Amino acid sequence: MPDPSPTPLLLFIPYRYAENASLEHLAARGFDDLTLAQARVFARIADSGSRLTELAESAQVTKQTAGYMVDQLEAGGYVERVPDPTDARARLVRVAGRGEQARAAATEALRQLEATWEAHLGPRRMAALRDALSALREITDPYL
Numbered sequence: 001m002p003d004p005s006p007t008p009l010l011l012f013i014p015y016r017y018a019e020n021a022s023l024e025h026l027a028a029r030g031f032d033d034l035t036l037a038q039a040r041v042f043a044r045i046a047d048s049g050s051r052l053t054e055l056a057e058s059a060q061v062t063k064q065t066a067g068y069m070v071d072q073l074e075a076g077g078y079v080e081r082v083p084d085p086t087d088a089r090a091r092l093v094r095v096a097g098r099g100e101q102a103r104a105a106a107t108e109a110l111r112q113l114e115a116t117w118e119a120h121l122g123p124r125r126m127a128a129l130r131d132a133l134s135a136l137r138e139i140t141d142p143y144l
Contacts, residue, residue: 011133018113025109031102033076041069042078042099043106049082049092058143078102 003010019036026034034042044050044058056066070093073079077098084090095103118126137144 014117018110021113022106022109025112026102026105029105031098031105034078034102035072038069038073038078039106041066042073042095042102045079045093045095045099047095049084049094051084051090051092055093073099 019039023034023036023039026032026039041055041059041061044055046054050058052066052070053063055070056063059066059069061069070079070081074081074096077096079093079099080096081091082094084092114126121129
């Protein structure tokens with residue numbers, strides 16, 4: 001019998017599990033000072049760097065909260081603030097050395113998680129899940 005839970009809840013539960021599994025994986029590799037709130041902001045930093053206002057908007061937090069998280073990430077060596085080459089008045093938040101190491105560990109965690117899910121669902125159902133979620137992203141992700 002199908003689960004009668006609302007679809008958004010069925011999406012959220014695996015997402016929450018993925019966040020927790022990723023944080024545990026990171027902690028086991030020496031990145032135990034990262035909090036979930038910091039990781040959510042950190043994950044939204046573009047490869048070329050991001051302005052604080054962009055991070056706040058995409059993480060759905062206030063600019064002050066994003067600034068506080070970036071301060072903590074900077075103190076931990078995960079990010080650095082650099083001049084924005086397109087606007088001398090602005091600064092970009094860019095992933096720093098320790099942050100690159102954490103990103104690699106997070107990527108490893110997500111690959112392991114997807115492999116576990118595919119082993120459970122089978123390749124066909126996993127591909128269908130990815131297709132369905134990608135289609136939903138087209139109408140739900142304002143950052144595409």
